[in-house]
Amino acid sequence: LIKEKNQIKKLNFIDLVDEIEKKSTQTTLFIIDENIEKNYQLKALLESRLQSNSKRAITWIAKPGEPTKTLNEVERCCEFFLSQQITRQSVVFTIGGGATSDFGGFIASLLLRGLSWNSIPTSLLSMVDAALGGKVGVNSTQAKNLIGAFHSPDQVYLCCDFLKTLPSEERISGNGEILKYCFLDSSISELVLTDQREETILACLNFKKKIVDLDPFEANQRKILNLGHTLGHCLERMYALPHGVAVAWGIFLLLTIENNQSLLKKLKEFALKLDLDLKATPWGSHKLDLKILESLLKMDKKMTSTDEIDLILASDLGEIKIEKRKLDHLMNQLHEFNHDLG
Numbered sequence: 211l212i213k214e215k216n217q218i219k220k221l222n223f224i225d226l227v228d229e230i231e232k233k234s235t236q237t238t239l240f241i242i243d244e245n246i247e248k249n250y251q252l253k254a255l256l257e258s259r260l261q262s263n264s265k266r267a268i269t270w271i272a273k274p275g276e277p278t279k280t281l282n283e284v285e286r287c288c289e290f291f292l293s294q295q296i297t298r299q300s301v302v303f304t305i306g307g308g309a310t311s312d313f314g315g316f317i318a319s320l321l322l323r324g325l326s327w328n329s330i331p332t333s334l335l336s337m338v339d340a341a342l343g344g345k346v347g348v349n350s351t352q353a354k355n356l357i358g359a360f361h362s363p364d365q366v367y368l369c370c371d372f373l374k375t376l377p378s379e380e381r382i383s384g385n386g387e388i389l390k391y392c393f394l395d396s397s398i399s400e401l402v403l404t405d406q407r408e409e410t411i412l413a414c415l416n417f418k419k420k421i422v423d424l425d426p427f428e429a430n431q432r433k434i435l436n437l438g439h440t441l442g443h444c445l446e447r448m449y450a451l452p453h454g455v456a457v458a459w460g461i462f463l464l465l466t467i468e469n470n471q472s473l474l475k476k477l478k479e480f481a482l483k484l485d486l487d488l489k490a491t492p493w494g495s496h497k498l499d500l501k502i503l504e505s506l507l508k509m510d511k512k513m514t515s516t517d518e519i520d521l522i523l524a525s526d527l528g529e530i531k532i533e534k535r536k537l538d539h540l541m542n543q544l545h546e547f548n549h550d551l552g
C-alpha cells in the first residue's frame with residue numbers, strides 16, 4: 211500500500227498541537243528551528259502533551275538558517291536521535307523555515323533507512339515552496355544543496371499564524387517566490403493583485419503539489435518550478451541577495467534578455483503588490499560581471515552537458531516551456547544586456 215505524500219492541511223496555531231498529537235507515534239522526533247523555539251516554546255508544549263498520553267517526544271533544536279545545512283550537523287543530529295532508542299515507527303516533524311525542512315527531511319530520509327516525516331513551515335518561503343516536494347538535503351562546500359535525497363513529507367501543515375514573527379526581510383524573500391508563481395499560474399497572479407494573502411499562499415502550495423505529484427523526481431515538468439532560478443542563483447551568489455529576491459531579479463533578467471515587454475510590465479505590477487523593489491538593481495551603476503556569472507552558471511547543477519543549460523521560459527502567464535539553450539547563446543544575450551546598460 212503506497213501512502214499518499216505531500217498532503218496539505220491548513221490550520222490555526224491553536225489547533226497545531228492537537229494535530230501533531232493525532233499524527234504522533236509512540237516515539238516522535240521533533241526538529242525545531244532555534245528562532246521558532248525562542249518565539250513559541252514548542253518543545254515543552256509538545257513534550258508535555260505527548261508524555262501525558264504515555265508517548266515519547268524527542269527534540270533537536272536546529273541552528274537557524276544555512277548553518278544547520280551541513281554534514282557535520284547531520285551527523286550530530288542522527289547520533290543524537292539514534293542514542294534515544296528510536297524505531298522504524300518513529301515519525302519526524304520539522305518546524306521551521308526551508309533550512310529546517312531541508313535538513314530535517316534529510317535526517318528523516320537517513321535514520322533507519324528512512325522514517326516518515328511531516329513538515330510545518332514557518333517562513334513564507336517555506337510555506338509556498340521549500341516545505342513540500344521532498345527535495346531534502348544539505349550544502350556542500352562546492353555549492354548549495356548538492357548533498358541530499360528525494361524524500362517527501364506525508365503532510366505539510368500550513369499555519370500562517372507563524373508569519374506574525376517573521377522578520378520583514380524574510381517576508382520579502384518569500385514574496386520573490388510568490389512572484390514566480392504569478393507567472394506559472396494566472397489564477398495566482400489574480401490572488402496577488404487582489405491582495406488575498408492566505409489564499410495566495412495556499413494556492414502556491416497547491417500548485418507546487420500538482421506539479422510534484424506529476425513529476426516527483428524532476429524528470430521534466432517539475433523543472434518549471436525553477437523559473438528565474440538559473441540566473442537568480444548566480445545573482446544570489448554575486449550580490450549576496452536573499453533567495454527569493456534573487457529569483458525576482460532572475461525573472462527580470464530573463465524577461466529582459468528575451469525582450470518580453472508585456473511580461474516585464476506585469477512583473478512590475480506584481481512586484482509592487484509584493485513589496486519587491488525592482489527599481490534599484492543589485493548591480494547598481496556597474497555592468498554585470500559576466501566572467502563570474504558564466505563560471506557560476508557552469509557550476510549550477512542544472513547544466514545538462516558541458517555547453518547546454520535547461521532554461522525555463524515564460525511566453526505569457528501560465529505559458530511556460532523548458533528549453534535547452536546553448537551556454538554561448540545565453541552568454542551572448544547577457545553581453546548584449548550589458549552593452550545596453552551603457
Ligand SMILES: NC(=O)c1ccc[n+]([C@@H]2O[C@H](COP(=O)([O-])OP(=O)(O)OC[C@H]3O[C@@H](n4cnc5c(N)ncnc54)[C@H](O)[C@@H]3O)[C@@H](O)[C@H]2O)c1
Nearest residue numbers: 245274275307308309310332333335336340345372375376
Ligand atoms: N527543498 C526545496 O524544495 C527548497 C525550495 C526552496 C528553498 N529551499 C531551501 O530553503 C532555505 C531557505 O528557506 P527560508 O527562506 O525559509 O530560510 P530559513 O529556514 O533560513 O529561515 C530564514 C530565517 O527566518 C527565521 N524564521 C523562520 N520562520 C520564522 C518565524 N515564523 N518567526 C521568526 N523567525 C523565523 C529562521 O530562524 C531563519 O533565521 C534554503 O536553504 C533553500 O535552499 C528548499
